[in-house]
Structures are given as C-alpha cells and as structure tokens.
Amino acid sequence: MRRILDPLEFKVLKLVQSQNLLSKGESVLVALSGGIDSVSLLHVLLRLRDTYRLRVCAAHLNHKLRATADRDEAFVRDLCAKLKVELCVEEIDVAKFCEENKLGIEEGARKLRYQFLEEAKKKLQCDVIALAHNLNDLAETMLHRIVRGTGPLGLVAMKPRFQDKVRPFIYIERSEIEEYAKRRNLSFVEDETNYDIRYTRNYIRHVVIPVLRKINPSVEKALLQLHVSNMLIERHVEQFLRRQRLVRFKDRTIFSSRKLSEFELVELLRNCVKEYGEQLGFEHVQQLFEHAHSPSWRIELAKGLWLEKGFDLFCIEREHHVCTSLKLEKLGPYDFNGWCFELSDRIKSDQYVFVKPPVLVRVRKPGDRIASKKLKDLMIEARIPSFLRDEMPVIEENGIILWVPYVYVDKRLNERLKNDDFLVLNLLEDPLRVILKLRKEEE
Incomplete structure (x- = not known):
C-alpha cells in the first residue's frame, strides 16, 4: 500500500x-x-x-x-x-x-x-x-x-x-x-x-x-x-577557476591578469591565497585597486606571504631564502634560486653559454651595466617581471657579464665555438620559461 x-x-x-x-x-x-x-x-x-x-x-x-x-x-x-x-x-x-x-x-x-x-x-x-x-x-x-x-x-x-x-x-x-x-x-x-x-x-x-x-x-x-x-555566482566562479592557467613554481603561484575582469581577478586571487592557508581581506582588495594602474608593486598579505605584480603577471609567494652568489667550477648540476643549470662538455638545452671555469653566478647589483645600458633597463625591455629580477642569475667571468638568460648574451662568445677549452653552461629549468609559455598561451 x-x-x-x-x-x-x-x-x-x-x-x-x-x-x-x-x-x-x-x-x-x-x-x-x-x-x-x-x-x-x-x-x-x-x-x-x-x-x-x-x-x-x-x-x-x-x-x-x-x-x-x-x-x-x-x-x-x-x-x-x-x-x-x-x-x-x-x-x-x-x-x-x-x-x-x-x-x-x-x-x-x-x-x-x-x-x-x-x-x-x-x-x-x-x-x-x-x-x-x-x-x-x-x-x-x-x-x-x-x-x-x-x-x-x-x-x-x-x-x-x-x-x-x-x-x-x-x-x-x-x-x-x-x-x-x-x-x-x-x-x-x-x-x-x-x-x-x-x-x-x-x-x-x-x-x-x-x-x-x-x-x-x-x-x-x-x-x-x-x-x-x-x-x-559561485557556480560561475568555480567554472571560471577551473579554466585558469596557474604556474606553480616552488614557493610561488603565478598567473596572467590579461582578459580578467576586476571581479574575476579578485576571486582568482582569493582562491590562490586560500591555498597558502590565508585569507584575502577587504583591505588587500582596496590596496589592489589603489595600485591597479601601476606596472609593478608588492603588498604583504600575511606574515611572510606577499602579493606582487609585474607587468601583466600576478605572483603570490612565500618569503624564501635567496642565494646571492654561486661559484661553478666542476661539471654537474647547480640550482640558483630555482634556475637549474648544468655545467657540461656538450650542449643540452636551447638556453646555454660557453664558459671557462671558474664562473660566478650572482644576482644583479646596483649599478650593473652592460655596455651603455643599465641591467635594470634591459630587464624591463625583456619584460622580466619585477618579482624575478632580484633573483635572476647573472653569469660573470673575470668580472665581465657574459650572460643574463632571456635578457643578454655577449656576442663575442660565438668566437669560442672552435675552442675545445671551453665548457657549456646549460639552463635546464627556470621560472621564466613557464611564464613565457603562459604569455604565449594568453596571446
């Protein structure tokens, strides 16, 4: 019944x-x-x-x-x-x-x-x-x-x-x-x-x-x-978030702000910040819009957690140790702030330079110049995000800057191709490579 x-x-x-x-x-x-x-x-x-x-x-x-x-x-x-x-x-x-x-x-x-x-x-x-x-x-x-x-x-x-x-x-x-x-x-x-x-x-x-x-x-x-x-609205945001391309590299989450409305930008930031165990507060949203038209800026979201903008890219990052210099003398792999190199007797990457050890890898210094230009200006021209510039490797030999990946390479290095005394410094992995790929996808 x-x-x-x-x-x-x-x-x-x-x-x-x-x-x-x-x-x-x-x-x-x-x-x-x-x-x-x-x-x-x-x-x-x-x-x-x-x-x-x-x-x-x-x-x-x-x-x-x-x-x-x-x-x-x-x-x-x-x-x-x-x-x-x-x-x-x-x-x-x-x-x-x-x-x-x-x-x-x-x-x-x-x-x-x-x-x-x-x-x-x-x-x-x-x-x-x-x-x-x-x-x-x-x-x-x-x-x-x-x-x-x-x-x-x-x-x-x-x-x-x-x-x-x-x-x-x-x-x-x-x-x-x-x-x-x-x-x-x-x-x-x-x-x-x-x-x-x-x-x-x-x-x-x-x-x-x-x-x-x-x-x-x-x-x-x-x-x-x-x-x-x-x-x-929440369902719409969830669908939007699933479509977003995020680059996660060690202590960082990076994404492009191109084609994002202000609402989408805030919700994407809110979601990313949550992954670090923190909340995006209203005061942070206010600061975000205050700096809206500036190409680069940095605000603290919580102790040791920062939000940075560089050109069209946003970066949420945990405070981390930055290596300021590293000497390369022997064959093998080296990690410099997430930029992974290998000193080898042959070419293993599309990003490389010929060197004669010992070679110094360091971060940029105030007053660094290459020919008549400031290194800072060259980095801006190459559209290097501000949050990467202070950690980028500068390859120096005998006090002369030979190579700054994606920014500058000494043209005279071509003359070394016939000289067997030189080794190859290969760049195998780096945070900028995935950023460039992200920009290409956005375009």
Missing part, C-alpha cells in the same frame, strides 16, 4: 529529488540534538525510508554545557530505541575544550560537533550526514556574516548539499516544522539557551530579525533570494 505523505514530507521529497540530496540505498546519519528540528527531520527521513530504501541512523553529542544536557541524551536514547534507529552517543566537556583552545563557546561547540559527526559516520558506516538547518537558520547565518563582513560568495552559507552533508530542511521555514511536529504529535526537548541573547545567533534570532520583519514580514524569503543568486 502506497504511503500518503504529509505536505512537509512531500516538500522535503521534492527538494531531495531536485537537489540530488540522497541516492537510493544510502545510509543516512541524522544529527539528532533532541530539539524540534532534528526530531522532525528524523521522522521525515523515516517516512521517506521506503521510497529511497534508506538506512537511517542517528548521532547525539552531549556538550555538558547545561544541567539538562543529560536529560536530552536520555530522551534521544529512548526515542531511537522506540523507533529502532541505530544511535551513536558521545559526551564531551565543550567548556573545557574551549578554554584550553581559547575559543568561544559557539565556535568550539560547532567544531567539536562536526568532528563527532564525522567519527560517528565512520563508526556507523553511513554515506551522508543529515543536518536539520532550516530557512530561519540560513537567514540568521547570512545576517551574521554580513555584520562581520563578507563578499558575495561568503553569503553562500548552508548549501542544500556540501560534500557529505545534506540539509533537507534548508528551504523550509521553522514555523512549517513546528506545525508538522504538532500534526504528528511529536515529542522533543528544548534547549533553554536558545533564548539567551548573549549568544550572537540568539541575538540575531530574537532581536534583529523581529525588527527586520517590521520592514519586510518575509525577510527570510528575501534573504533566500540573495542566497540562491549568490550560489549561481
């Missing part, structure tokens, strides 16, 4: 189908606090169990923050026993953890909760974790982020599905869930701290949103429109 679904259950079913939240035969772990939202979610998934051939389990974390925390645990244990749902329970002293790690209670509890859910998922061998966040939670989170400061993509909070976490209630208002619990005569417990406006989220819920409702009674739905719009 086909089961008739409650209107809320049918609404969840449609969301599950449209957002691909669940697959048939999956095992679902419900994060079960014992509150009205998570208890309702558990019952809804149990009602959809036959349709999707689901295995439904639950997990409860006792935070030990309230006198009634043990009551909540006992309620959840009893509920799962009655419903014959497998349950994983753990007790953690959240207050102690937050004190030891210098975290706020909200932040620390959230961190521990997600760690526990991942562990419970493995223990019960589940495929996904179902969270009971609803539309009101989404609105509160978005307002919280707006107040703290965020960009468009920062407002893409609490997606219907993200990795192994699903939120079947995310587009359903809390009032609909309350009505469902009433219709189904569901028992639940209530966290008394939900009314303590000393917590930021509760202050937004009980003070800020009621004020906003005076302006727009459907403020949650208005914020939902913003959420969905920004999800579309």
Whole structure:
C-alpha cells in the first residue's frame, strides 16, 4: 500500500529529488540534538525510508554545557530505541575544550560537533550526514556574516548539499516544522539557551530579525533570494577557476591578469591565497585597486606571504631564502634560486653559454651595466617581471657579464665555438620559461 505523505514530507521529497540530496540505498546519519528540528527531520527521513530504501541512523553529542544536557541524551536514547534507529552517543566537556583552545563557546561547540559527526559516520558506516538547518537558520547565518563582513560568495552559507552533508530542511521555514511536529504529535526537548541573547545567533534570532520583519514580514524569503543568486555566482566562479592557467613554481603561484575582469581577478586571487592557508581581506582588495594602474608593486598579505605584480603577471609567494652568489667550477648540476643549470662538455638545452671555469653566478647589483645600458633597463625591455629580477642569475667571468638568460648574451662568445677549452653552461629549468609559455598561451 502506497504511503500518503504529509505536505512537509512531500516538500522535503521534492527538494531531495531536485537537489540530488540522497541516492537510493544510502545510509543516512541524522544529527539528532533532541530539539524540534532534528526530531522532525528524523521522522521525515523515516517516512521517506521506503521510497529511497534508506538506512537511517542517528548521532547525539552531549556538550555538558547545561544541567539538562543529560536529560536530552536520555530522551534521544529512548526515542531511537522506540523507533529502532541505530544511535551513536558521545559526551564531551565543550567548556573545557574551549578554554584550553581559547575559543568561544559557539565556535568550539560547532567544531567539536562536526568532528563527532564525522567519527560517528565512520563508526556507523553511513554515506551522508543529515543536518536539520532550516530557512530561519540560513537567514540568521547570512545576517551574521554580513555584520562581520563578507563578499558575495561568503553569503553562500548552508548549501542544500556540501560534500557529505545534506540539509533537507534548508528551504523550509521553522514555523512549517513546528506545525508538522504538532500534526504528528511529536515529542522533543528544548534547549533553554536558545533564548539567551548573549549568544550572537540568539541575538540575531530574537532581536534583529523581529525588527527586520517590521520592514519586510518575509525577510527570510528575501534573504533566500540573495542566497540562491549568490550560489549561481559561485557556480560561475568555480567554472571560471577551473579554466585558469596557474604556474606553480616552488614557493610561488603565478598567473596572467590579461582578459580578467576586476571581479574575476579578485576571486582568482582569493582562491590562490586560500591555498597558502590565508585569507584575502577587504583591505588587500582596496590596496589592489589603489595600485591597479601601476606596472609593478608588492603588498604583504600575511606574515611572510606577499602579493606582487609585474607587468601583466600576478605572483603570490612565500618569503624564501635567496642565494646571492654561486661559484661553478666542476661539471654537474647547480640550482640558483630555482634556475637549474648544468655545467657540461656538450650542449643540452636551447638556453646555454660557453664558459671557462671558474664562473660566478650572482644576482644583479646596483649599478650593473652592460655596455651603455643599465641591467635594470634591459630587464624591463625583456619584460622580466619585477618579482624575478632580484633573483635572476647573472653569469660573470673575470668580472665581465657574459650572460643574463632571456635578457643578454655577449656576442663575442660565438668566437669560442672552435675552442675545445671551453665548457657549456646549460639552463635546464627556470621560472621564466613557464611564464613565457603562459604569455604565449594568453596571446
């Protein structure tokens, strides 16, 4: 006999189908606090169990923050026993953890909760974790982020599905869930701290949103429109990022800014900086636009992490040691700031020079000149990015500059071709080679 679904259950079913939240035969772990939202979610998934051939389990974390925390645990244990749902329970002293790690209670509890859910998922061998966040939670989170400061993509909070976490209630208002619990005569417990406006989220819920409702009674739905719009922007950015050509060389990430809009440039930078474990702040974006028309500049993003521009190229780099000089005397390989040479008796590269050891490889020095021109001007003419100039190899023999790769080579070296006393200094690998390839691709 086909089961008739409650209107809320049918609404969840449609969301599950449209957002691909669940697959048939999956095992679902419900994060079960014992509150009205998570208890309702558990019952809804149990009602959809036959349709999707689901295995439904639950997990409860006792935070030990309230006198009634043990009551909540006992309620959840009893509920799962009655419903014959497998349950994983753990007790953690959240207050102690937050004190030891210098975290706020909200932040620390959230961190521990997600760690526990991942562990419970493995223990019960589940495929996904179902969270009971609803539309009101989404609105509160978005307002919280707006107040703290965020960009468009920062407002893409609490997606219907993200990795192994699903939120079947995310587009359903809390009032609909309350009505469902009433219709189904569901028992639940209530966290008394939900009314303590000393917590930021509760202050937004009980003070800020009621004020906003005076302006727009459907403020949650208005914020939902913003959420969905920004999800579309996020998808566009993700596609854009996948198409970008990035050059990663040791402590650097380099890319071309040609053909990028300001928005694309900021998002690409934000993504690159994140890979270094840092965040691109608003103050950095402001500095970026202040220097927009300068051909070269350098700003510090975090301690030891720099953003530099040279011509049309951007470079994010970790502070690193720079070798200032290196003497080449014997045959074999040499590494000079990522420029890999080999001193050999034969030509092994399209970039080489004939030398007679000992040869000095050094960085440029103030006042370096080649004939009548400053070395700095020659580097600019060769479009060498500023972030490479102070590390580039200058090949010197008896105080005379013979070769600066990609910039200058002494024409008199051709006369050495017939002389067997000379060796070949081959340039096998270098950061500029990949940059030149990147520029060619861009053109």
